[in-house]
Amino acid sequence: MIIGIDLGTTNSLVAVWEGEHARILPNALGNLLTPSVVGLDDQGQLVAGDIARERLNTHPHLTTSLFKRYMGSARETLLGGRAYRAEELSAMLLRSLKADAERALGLAVHAAVISVPAYFSDAQRKATRIAGELAGLKIEKLINEPTAAALAYGLQQRSEATFLVFDLGGGTFDVSILELFEGIMEVRASAGDNFLGGEDFDDRLVEHFIAKVGSADLPDTAQPAMAQRLRREAQRVRHALGQAQDARFTLREQGREWSLELTQSELAEIVRPLLDRLRAPIERALRDARIKVADLDEILLVGGTTRMPLVRKLVAALFGRIPGMLLNPDEVVAQGAAIQAALHARHASLEEVVLTDVCPYTLGIETSVQLGADYQNGHYLPIIERNTVVPVSRSRTVSTLRDNQKVVTLGIYQGESRLVKNNIFLGELEIPVPPRKAGEVTLDVRFTYDNNGLLEAQVHLPINGDTRRLVIENNPGVLAPNEIAQRLAALEALKVHPRDQQINTLLLARMERLYQESLGDGRQYIAGLANHFQQMLDTQDERQIREVRVDITQRLTRFEQEV
Known part of the structure; x- marks a missing residue:
């Protein structure tokens, strides 16, 4: 038996596919919604859901909530004298949901499909898998929450449509644009904010x-x-x-x-x-999907927070129409997860449904770019850009930088920033190369990303046929408090440079935003302008900086008007 679980920030649900529909299973108290709160009772036993929520007031040292927000981080919560990571706390909740499902079904449950925010990083997805394993569940698939909602809606619709899922839950906000065509549910683009709910x-x-x-x-x-x-x-x-x-x-x-x-x-x-923050992910998703608001057939509201009249009014104003709520916004994600579980189990009634998804973040490598006579490290070269349909395999070719170079260290990153220091480090490969003149040794870098969020990096050297490979499985690290203090002290010790002047900082920030919002050729254009401006800043020549700043500002204005 495979169940579907909506592991939410505020509430969680469990569902199963029965015959021709998905059924939400009640918990031990008969409620369909289980508060995402866990803790220990006075004897050190696990309590979860409504009971734990009640103990938040009376036993705060033994109870906790909102831990989903810290999945994939090193943050720990102290309960009863022991520190727990977020995945351990989630495992406590999942174990309770598993027991509720077994009680309702009268069957043992060993596997599950779990929903996650579309904008969850690789580290957060891996932490969710670990939580499931700690709870005694085999995680058959992680499904993005808006995709799950769209899947549930698509089964009701069963006709061609393009729709946007507006998913505002207790702790996260996701927006996805999907197309239903001839039995295929295709995700066109996703965006979101993991700290807005x-x-x-x-x-x-x-x-x-x-x-x-x-x-x-x-x-x-x-x-x-x-x-x-x-x-x-x-x-x-x-x-x-x-x-x-x-x-x-x-x-x-x-x-x-x-x-x-x-x-x-x-x-x-x-x-x-907070309402203003909802706009940017919507605009990014529409831009990445290359879809206009007028092309959308439906706007679907998902998540309990969409019940707020303020949110509904905002959505209606943004899209010029009343959003749809054909299915219960609290339950639709769990229903979609149950449908995905049935698809995985090859349920006969769902054979005609095909689901595709996208990679939510850009994946790439660190490179060096030439600024004048020198090379500057730390620049980002995208290989798989965000919202590419998965599974996907993409490659780029790079070359050695120095004469007689013997080793190339390939840093692998996830994120949307032009500079790797602002992205998430995933891992690195060291590749021995034959010593030759700079540029003579080329490396074919191939990234392969699958439906379960697994990234494989492969580097091939045509000059000798050597191939190196790395499967990204480690969690990105987080800065310890002492590391943060050290970095702040280092920044404060720097002398003020022209690039720190507000007008220059504003232009750099604008280019960073446009780079993150753009894709493909647009990104290359913005990166070129940013690199040129940085080169001018390094001259510390105020007159040249001012002239270049005016020119680039005009170029950016034209660029934004043409997009």
């Missing part, structure tokens, strides 16, 4: 409440139990303002009461910065 809206409400009633007069809001009480009250108020024009935010402690009246219009102002 309903929990952030609650944080804004808490901050507003503290600011208005006066933090000096309140109990210690940093204390875990108090922080959790404020968060729960904020969530209640946010939900209430979805139904009524006003609601009261109230905190009671030791016989005292603090309260604040809030209206829907005030809520809109409080969360406006």
Whole structure:
């Protein structure tokens, strides 16, 4: 038996394919939604879901939530005297969901399809797989959440359509554009923000409440139990303002009461910065898919936070139409995961459905570029660009840089920045090369990326037939606090250079944004302008810098108008 699991930031669900439809399975309490909260009871036993959520207030030292946001990082949470990584906490929740499924089905469950945010990195995806394995599940596939939702919708639709999935959950925001054509569900593009969701809206409400009633007069809001009480009250108020024009935010402690009246219009102002952040991923996905808003047949809302009237109004304004909610936004991802599980099990009723997906991030290598008479390291050469349909294999050819070079070190990265220092390091290959004149030894670098997010890097030397290979499986590291302090100190010790002047910094930032938003030839054009400008900055000649800055600014304006 293969089940489908929506492993959410705020709530999680488990579903199974039965006959002709996906069924959400209830947990031990009879609820379909299981809060993504885990902890230990007073005897050190695992508690999860509603029980654990209740203990967040009373036993904050034994209970935790929102750990999905830290998947793939080295962050640890202390529970009962022991430190747990996010994948271990997720495994606790998955183990509870597995037990609920077995109880509901009366069968043993050994495998699952788990949904993840489309914008999850390779490290976060691997951490999710590890969590499943720790929970005693064989992970047959990770499916992107918007793709799962679209799959569930496609089974209802069963006709040709192009649609955008707007997935705003408790902790993450994803947008995907998909096409359904002759039984094929094809993902055209995905974008998102892994730190934008309903929990952030609650944080804004808490901050507003503290600011208005006066933090000096309140109990210690940093204390875990108090922080959790404020968060729960904020969530209640946010939900209430979805139904009524006003609601009261109230905190009671030791016989005292603090309260604040809030209206829907005030809520809109409080969360406006978050609503504004929803726009950029939508624009990027449309641009990458080369699709105009008018070409979309449907706008689908997914995730509990899309129930907010403010969010629905924003979506309606952005797309000029009322978004669709044919399926329950809380349940549709789990239903899609169950459908994918049935597809994997080759269920007869789903034989005609074919699903394709995309690589959410650009994958590439570090290279050097010539700036004047010198070469500068640390530049990014994309090999597989984001939103390429997977499985995919792409290659680029590079060459040696110095005379009699004996070794080439190939750094492998993931991300959208022009410079590798701003991307995520995945691994490296050291390739011995025969000593020749610079440029005489070429290397064919091939990246292969599969449906499960596994990257293989292969380097072939035509000059002698040698081939080296690396399968990327390690998690990218994170900076320890002492490393962060060292880097900050190093930056502060630098003397002010012309590139640090605000007007120059603004132009560099603009080019960085355009580089990340562009693909292919557009990226090469922006990179060329950025490299030229950096070369001018290094001259420290203010007149030349000013002339080049004006010229590049005009070029960028024309570039943006033509896109």
